[in-house]
Amino acid sequence: METTLFDRYVREVGRRLPKKQREDVQAELHSLLLDALQDRMADRGGEEAATEEDRVAILQELGSPAQVAGQYLPQNRYLIGPRFFDLYRIVVIAVWGALTLAHVVLLVLSLWGETGTFRDASIAFFEVFEGYIGALLSGLGSVTLTFAILERVLPEDKYVAHRIESYPVPVVAFRKVEDAQILEERQEPWDPRTLPEIEDHDRVEVWEQAVGIVFLVLALILFNFFPQWIGGSFVGSIDGGPVTWHSWPLLAPIFFERYLPLLNVLWIGNIGLSIVVLRQGRWQRGTRIVDLVLTGLSAFVLYQMAFGPALLSMDAVQPADLRELLETVFPPLLKVGLVIGFLATIGELIGQFVRLVWGRPVTMRELLDVRKLTGT
Amino acid sequence: MDGPIQNLVNELRRGTLVLTVLSQLETRQYGYSLKQRLSEKGLEIDQGTLYPLMRRLEKQGLLDSEWSHETSRPRRYYVLNDTGRKTLDTLKEEWKALTSAMEDLLGKDEENGNDSL
Numbered sequence: 001m002e003t004t005l006f007d008r009y010v011r012e013v014g015r016r017l018p019k020k021q022r023e024d025v026q027a028e029l030h031s032l033l034l035d036a037l038q039d040r041m042a043d044r045g046g047e048e049a050a051t052e053e054d055r056v057a058i059l060q061e062l063g064s065p066a067q068v069a070g071q072y073l074p075q076n077r078y079l080i081g082p083r084f085f086d087l088y089r090i091v092v093i094a095v096w097g098a099l100t101l102a103h104v105v106l107l108v109l110s111l112w113g114e115t116g117t118f119r120d121a122s123i124a125f126f127e128v129f130e131g132y133i134g135a136l137l138s139g140l141g142s143v144t145l146t147f148a149i150l151e152r153v154l155p156e157d158k159y160v161a162h163r164i165e166s167y168p169v170p171v172v173a174f175r176k177v178e179d180a181q182i183l184e185e186r187q188e189p190w191d192p193r194t195l196p197e198i199e200d201h202d203r204v205e206v207w208e209q210a211v212g213i214v215f216l217v218l219a220l221i222l223f224n225f226f227p228q229w230i231g232g233s234f235v236g237s238i239d240g241g242p243v244t245w246h247s248w249p250l251l252a253p254i255f256f257e258r259y260l261p262l263l264n265v266l267w268i269g270n271i272g273l274s275i276v277v278l279r280q281g282r283w284q285r286g287t288r289i290v291d292l293v294l295t296g297l298s299a300f301v302l303y304q305m306a307f308g309p310a311l312l313s314m315d316a317v318q319p320a321d322l323r324e325l326l327e328t329v330f331p332p333l334l335k336v337g338l339v340i341g342f343l344a345t346i347g348e349l350i351g352q353f354v355r356l357v358w359g360r361p362v363t364m365r366e367l368l369d370v371r372k373l374t375g376t
Numbered sequence: 377m378d379g380p381i382q383n384l385v386n387e388l389r390r391g392t393l394v395l396t397v398l399s400q401l402e403t404r405q406y407g408y409s410l411k412q413r414l415s416e417k418g419l420e421i422d423q424g425t426l427y428p429l430m431r432r433l434e435k436q437g438l439l440d441s442e443w444s445h446e447t448s449r450p451r452r453y454y455v456l457n458d459t460g461r462k463t464l465d466t467l468k469e470e471w472k473a474l475t476s477a478m479e480d481l482l483g484k485d486e487e488n489g490n491d492s493l
Contacts, residue, residue: 025431027443028407028452032427035408035451063424071428 005055006033008195009065016069016085025072033058052193059192080147088147095139103132104346108339111307121303201355202283209274216267216274223260227251248316255311262301269294285356292352299345306338393421395471397429398464401439404455430454438463 010033014026036058037050062068066086073081080088107128111121222229231250273294277287305311312330317323400413407427414421433439438460444453456464 021431027450029427031449031451032407032423034449035406036423039408039412061423063422068424068428071424072431 005052005059005192005195006030006037008198009033009059009062009192011198012065012195013069013072016066017072021072029068033062036061056192060190064190065195080144080151084147084151088143091143091147092140095143096136099132099135099139100350103128103135104343106131108343111303204277204280204282206278209278213271213274216271220264220267220271223263227256248314250312252309252311252313254309258308259301259305259311262297262304266294266297266301269297288352288356292349292356295345295349295352299342299349302338302342302345306335306342392471393425393429394433395464395467396421397426397433398438398456398460398467401454401456401460404453406444406451406453410454433460 007030010026010030013029014022017025033055037054040054040058041048041050070081107125110124110128228249231248269290273287273290277283280287310331312334314323314327314330317326396414396419397410400410405413407423407430410430411421411423411426414426430439430441434441434454438457439454440457441452441454443450
């Protein structure tokens with residue numbers, strides 16, 4: 001569906017309003033914008049089609065989304081008002097992200113020395129989780145308190161927040177401005193073309209799902225029916241014998257006994273999910289929940305594979321010096337790869353949870369782009 | 377007009393906003409029609425200020441509103457209710473008293489100014 005500047009504008013205003021009044025204000029604002037556009041067209045004889053320039057002029061006259069949303073909010077009855085709210089949200093996301101990342105790292109470090117049993121993992125997980133909740137309450141509480149104090153201490157319209165450009169991460173300073181400057185800054189026309197696009201987070205990328213299905217089917221066939229193909233091979237002579245192709249299986253029997261059934265469940269589950277999603281044409285709440293569960297199971301399997309019994313078997317490798325070399329290099333490499341995979345899956349899990357709860361993903365780009373978010 | 381002076385003018389106009397809007401809502405209006413009506417009478421009010429103000433007045437119990445689907449697209453219409461009418465009457469009285477006092481004050485200032493010349 002094609003979206004216009006009006007759609008993007010209305011969305012940005014609504015994003016800053018309480019949920020209770022959002023939908024109604026958005027509907028009214030959209031109707032009023034169309035009235036203004038219709039009037040503008042009538043002034044020109046009503047024969048030309050509306051252009052983007054017409055919409056830009058109307059939106060500039062109305063004011064930036066932050067200004068208009070501020071007018072809709074109850075005056076002086078908030079803990080943190082529209083002046084600081086965008087900034088507050090960015091800091092909350094940054095603190096939440098930093099604490100989450102720190103605790104994920106802490107979790108991995110505390111699991112590193114464990115034996116890989118479910119009981120040990122559960123104890124370590126709950127210890128870290130308890131610390132995480134405490135850190136969140138303390139961190140976010142401090143941020144909220146700081147902003148609530150700023151809201152009351154800094155006189156309204158006398159201070160503006162701005163980002164210090166020389167830092168690569170959002171570092172924000174408050175600058176006192178004189179009345180004349182405030183007026184000047186307010187009168188400076190904002191550019192509606194800079195409004196963020198409305199992304200369709202529930203759209204299904206057909207090629208992405210199709211490629212995923214193909215790879216999962218290949219993995220199912222390979223690991224279940226041709227496990228002998230997963231290994232190493234070389235051309236050469238062993239113990240003075242003829243020069244020929246030699247090969248050896250790479251995966252230990254425990255992989256097939258313990259992990260392959262779990263991987264089969266995951267792969268079949270993901271194939272089924274992709275087919276359902278393709279048939280429905282859009283991501284829905286039910287499919288997102290199934291996706292979340294499957295990602296959680298992936299994280300569990302990756303953890304088990306990283307910290308459980310050795311997955312690789314080098315017993316069949318000849319000659320002996322090559323076996324020793326491979327035994328030294330391969331297992332640590334595989335463990336590092338699995339730990340990275342586990343961390344990435346945890347990150348994906350958090351992202352999926354955020355999307356499920358808030359209806360859209362929060363990107364690092366948004367986190368870093370203070371100016372775009374605050375409209376300053 | 378210089379920035380600080382423009383600020384004072386804006387401040388002065390802001391004080392009359394509620395009375396201005398209430399005075400035009402004896403008959404039902406939607407946001408853009410009210411903006412046009414005020415504009416025709418020589419009063420330009422920012423749309424970004426007018427539309428939220430109508431909502432606030434409704435929330436304060438002075439206006440009633442309803443969505444109308446009679447036209448090509450749905451519009452939200454606002455109209456004075458009983459409380460709004462009583463408030464308008466009170467504000468009108470205040471306005472008359474204020475303008476009378478101000479005319480008196482400004483008239484005297486002008487006279488004083490003329491005397492000093």
